[in-house]
Amino acid sequence: MNNQYLDVFLEEAREHIENLNQYLLELEKNPTQEVVDEIFRSAHTLKGMSGTMGFTQLSELTHEMENLLQEIRSKKISVDERIIDSLLNCVDVLEGLINDIEEHGQEQQRDIYTVIQMLKGQNDFGLNETKVSAENEKKDAFNFNEYEDRVVRKALGEGLKIWKINVTLADECLLKSARAFLVFKTLEGFGDIIKTEPSVEDIEDEKFENHFTLYLITSRDKKAILDSLTSISELKTVDIRNVEEDSIVVEKTDSVKAADENGTNESAKSFLTTEKTSKGTHTFKKTTKTLRVDIERLDTLMNLVSELIIIKTRLEDIKDSDHQAYRETVEYLERITSNLHDAVMKARMVPIENVFNRFPRVVHDLSREMSKKIDLVIEGAETELDRTVIDEIGDPLIHLIRNAADHGIEDPQERITKGKPEQGTINLKAYQDGNNVIIEVSDDGKGIDLNGVLKRAIDVGLIKEEQSKNLKEYEITSLLFEPGFSTAKKITDVSGRGVGLDVVKTKIESLGGTIEIDFVKDKGTTFQIRLPLTLAIIQALMVLVGDEKYAIPLSSIKETVTVTKEQIKTVQKREVILLRGNVIPIVRLNEVLETKKLDDSQEDLTLVIVKKGEKNVGLAVDDLIGQQEIVIKSLGSFLKDIKFIAGATILGNGEVALILDINKLI
Amino acid sequence: MADNIRQFVEFKIGDEEYGIDILQVKTIERMMPITRVPKAPKFVEGVINLRGEIVPVIDLRKRFDLPPAETTDNTRIIIVSVDEITVGMIVDSATEVVQLAQEDIEPAPPITSSIDSDYLDGVGKLEGKLLILLNVTKLLKPQEIEELAQI
Numbered sequence: 006m007n008n009q010y011l012d013v014f015l016e017e018a019r020e021h022i023e024n025l026n027q028y029l030l031e032l033e034k035n036p037t038q039e040v041v042d043e044i045f046r047s048a049h050t051l052k053g054m055s056g057t058m059g060f061t062q063l064s065e066l067t068h069e070m071e072n073l074l075q076e077i078r079s080k081k082i083s084v085d086e087r088i089i090d091s092l093l094n095c096v097d098v099l100e101g102l103i104n105d106i107e108e109h110g111q112e113q114q115r116d117i118y119t120v121i122q123m124l125k126g127q128n129d130f131g132l133n134e135t136k137v138s139a140e141n142e143k144k145d146a147f148n149f150n151e152y153e154d155r156v157v158r159k160a161l162g163e164g165l166k167i168w169k170i171n172v173t174l175a176d177e178c179l180l181k182s183a184r185a186f187l188v189f190k191t192l193e194g195f196g197d198i199i200k201t202e203p204s205v206e207d208i209e210d211e212k213f214e215n216h217f218t219l220y221l222i223t224s225r226d227k228k229a230i231l232d233s234l235t236s237i238s239e240l241k242t243v244d245i246r247n248v249e250e251d252s253i254v255v256e257k258t259d260s261v262k263a264a265d266e267n268g269t270n271e272s273a274k275s276f277l278t279t280e281k282t283s284k285g286t287h288t289f290k291k292t293t294k295t296l297r298v299d300i301e302r303l304d305t306l307m308n309l310v311s312e313l314i315i316i317k318t319r320l321e322d323i324k325d326s327d328h329q330a331y332r333e334t335v336e337y338l339e340r341i342t343s344n345l346h347d348a349v350m351k352a353r354m355v356p357i358e359n360v361f362n363r364f365p366r367v368v369h370d371l372s373r374e375m376s377k378k379i380d381l382v383i384e385g386a387e388t389e390l391d392r393t394v395i396d397e398i399g400d401p402l403i404h405l406i407r408n409a410a411d412h413g414i415e416d417p418q419e420r421i422t423k424g425k426p427e428q429g430t431i432n433l434k435a436y437q438d439g440n441n442v443i444i445e446v447s448d449d450g451k452g453i454d455l456n457g458v459l460k461r462a463i464d465v466g467l468i469k470e471e472q473s474k475n476l477k478e479y480e481i482t483s484l485l486f487e488p489g490f491s492t493a494k495k496i497t498d499v500s501g502r503g504v505g506l507d508v509v510k511t512k513i514e515s516l517g518g519t520i521e522i523d524f525v526k527d528k529g530t531t532f533q534i535r536l537p538l539t540l541a542i543i544q545a546l547m548v549l550v551g552d553e554k555y556a557i558p559l560s561s562i563k564e565t566v567t568v569t570k571e572q573i574k575t576v577q578k579r580e581v582i583l584l585r586g587n588v589i590p591i592v593r594l595n596e597v598l599e600t601k602k603l604d605d606s607q608e609d610l611t612l613v614i615v616k617k618g619e620k621n622v623g624l625a626v627d628d629l630i631g632q633q634e635i636v637i638k639s640l641g642s643f644l645k646d647i648k649f650i651a652g653a654t655i656l657g658n659g660e661v662a663l664i665l666d667i668n669k670l671i
Numbered sequence: 672m673a674d675n676i677r678q679f680v681e682f683k684i685g686d687e688e689y690g691i692d693i694l695q696v697k698t699i700e701r702m703m704p705i706t707r708v709p710k711a712p713k714f715v716e717g718v719i720n721l722r723g724e725i726v727p728v729i730d731l732r733k734r735f736d737l738p739p740a741e742t743t744d745n746t747r748i749i750i751v752s753v754d755e756i757t758v759g760m761i762v763d764s765a766t767e768v769v770q771l772a773q774e775d776i777e778p779a780p781p782i783t784s785s786i787d788s789d790y791l792d793g794v795g796k797l798e799g800k801l802l803i804l805l806n807v808t809k810l811l812k813p814q815e816i817e818e819l820a821q822i
Contacts, residue, residue, distance in 0.1 A: 553707065639725065
């Protein structure tokens with residue numbers, strides 16, 4: 006089987022699965038026709054796709070799903086919890102089948118008949134013969150809104166013709182909107198253009214690939230139009246079709262639908278046809294034109310940009326060139342590279358929606374499982390993050406959500422006693438903060454039981470009893486992230502996967518992020534995750550330790566200070582300084598990194614104050630070299646677990662400098 | 672080329688001659704500046720910038736507990752790539768590419784060289800001299816490295 010198509014198939018199939026999950030949950034809350042249509046559309050497209058690819062189990066199952074949905078559509082049966090559950094079940098099986106295909110390249114035998122029976126059980130009418138097969142839908146269908154519909158019908162009444170004109174521009178066409186303008190200009194000579202796809206504004210802004218459609222009312226025939234358009238260059242194909250009255254479909258608003266006498270009939274037609282036109286493109290929500298690009302190509306592009314930045318830094322380093330023109334050129338180059346960097350970075354950015362979309366389903370299942378009523382509120386799903394981060398952040402977030410549902414939110418009884426609403430809420434919020442993206446998972450549950458945490462920590466031997474008295478609140482909550490800590494009294498299906506918050510923390514730190522906890526007793530707990538926008542290029546402070554150069558990410562630096570030897574005090578055998586009333590421990594990097602020692606006679610000590618959560622530490626370095634944009638490169642799997650080192654970067658002179666992992670140093 | 676002929680990159684450490692299957696060799700580089708990596712296993716010399724790619728470099732002498740040698744004009748870094756791991760290996764010199772027929776390769780006797788026979792693919796007989804064939808995959812096996820790092 007052709008792999009290229011398989012990849013596209015898998016990607017699209019996943020989108021449809023996501024859609025199905027999302028809209029099925031929507032259907033539970035809000036059973037409107039649009040939602041059913043949307044579900045039907047995804048199921049139907051999935052069926053078509055699977056059929057084409059020869060995945061029989063997938064198409065059989067989606068076919069049954071379609072039958073049931075058809076009954077719901079035509080209002081023969083009404084939606085209840087049972088139906089939603091069996092449909093969700095069915096989606097799970099579909100997802101399993103798709104996973105099989107991804108792993109093995111083909112379907113594996115799975116038990117689809119139980120689910121099919123379940124679906125059939127719901128579908129009491131069993132009117133299989135009413136199923137509409139796509140093959141019968143040969144006829145073109147055309148979508149108009151009510152206004153357009155009126156214009157069209159009037160025109161048809163006057164004996165005018167409506168032509169649907171599909172124009173594809175040549176691939177090499179550069180001024181797409183200009184070509185489109187010429188097409189418009191020419192056609193306006195014939196009559197009225199009543200509708201375009203995409204909209205005129207989008208065409209003007211070149212927000213289209215190289216294809217657009219317009220509807221023209223005219224008295225002229227097909228040949229005249231075709232002839233006039235052939236004089237315009239850089240058009241690849243022009244396809245002209247006649248719009249007939251009976252093939253027109255009107256997209257109605259709710260109010261009109263209510264007034265529509267033969268509503269079912271009309272809208273039945275409507276869903277079929279919109280389904281047809283939207284096939285292989287988008288759901289009604291997303292209408293932006295997109296292009297699927299293999300992530301590897303973007304990686305290659307990003308690597309090239311990285312190389313460019315290294316060369317740029319090298320040019321900047323050429324010191325004995327105070328030639329005016331040279332400096333200006335380098336500055337210009339700098340601007341272009343940084344714009345290029347931004348552009349490539351943006352191309353890699355994906356809305357966090359892609360991850361968040363899975364969670365309503367997770368929370369839905371959790372609340373059933375634990376017999377708690379839980380509502381999930383999502384904010385800022387449009388916040389964008391680097392694709393690599395998106396791929397990795399899902400599991401930690403699911404863990405935090407499970408955590409909130411399991412440990413945070415109380416049982417309904419308990420909530421009522423506390424005077425809280427019976428239904429608990431989990432809030433999932435994402436927003437951008439400077440060069441970081443913040444994701445917050447909060448619940449309105451019981452907060453954290455500090456004494457319980459302490460007791461548990463002593464039990465599992467993380468701390469000693471006498472230590473426990475002096476711990477500050479944040480020190481106690483940070484115990485939750487220690488390996489081997491898990492407060493779950495009994496191992497439930499939810500939190501009993503043998504992993505704790507330490508795994509979440511490790512994952513987030515490996516993405517260059519941090520996680521913090523905040524809570525108010527009986528009001529709720531918030532986990533705040535801070536992630537860098539991009540993983541590839543960061544601002545860093547270059548420092549000298551011994552005779553080696555190291556990079557410290559600027560995002561974790563608070564300030565740099567110079568202190569004299571006298572200012573260094575010793576507390577419990579650790580060196581500290583007092584900075585504006587705060588005691589800050591000192592870490593001598595030359596000792597930690599085992600570098601050569603520079604002469605000790607220096608009076609002053611240069612400290613880079615770095616922060617991690619609420620903790621500040623002063624890193625003693627031998628010299629500061631300066632701030633620089635660096636490209637993070639991995640040390641490779643051979644050296645992946647080197648302590649204190651987060652990666653490497655290539656300096657302007659071609660040398661390699663290592664990037665310090667502040668999280669591990671503190 | 673006949674199926675049973677294999678090609679090896681021949682190199683020297685001390686007086687002994689070694690071979691690595693040419694299919695595992697990416698390039699052979701001259702000595703270049705190496706950045707030390709703190710807390711890395713002892714035999715890891717550091718990392719180099721190989722045309723924009725960061726590549727760890729190991730010192731085969733240290734890997735096999737041989738006495739250190741001075742870097743000379745002949746010192747080479749052989750860049751090998753196995754199972755998506757790319758590593759440079761410092762050798763005293765890299766001499767030539769040789770062909771060995773399968774029948775000229777014999778399993779490594781327990782004591783052939785200063786190297787543990789676990790890391791050997793066999794011994795190649797070539798015009799009267801013996802070529803110790805290294806098994807790079809085993810040499811770079813992560814667990815092995817982790818164990819060594821513990822010591």
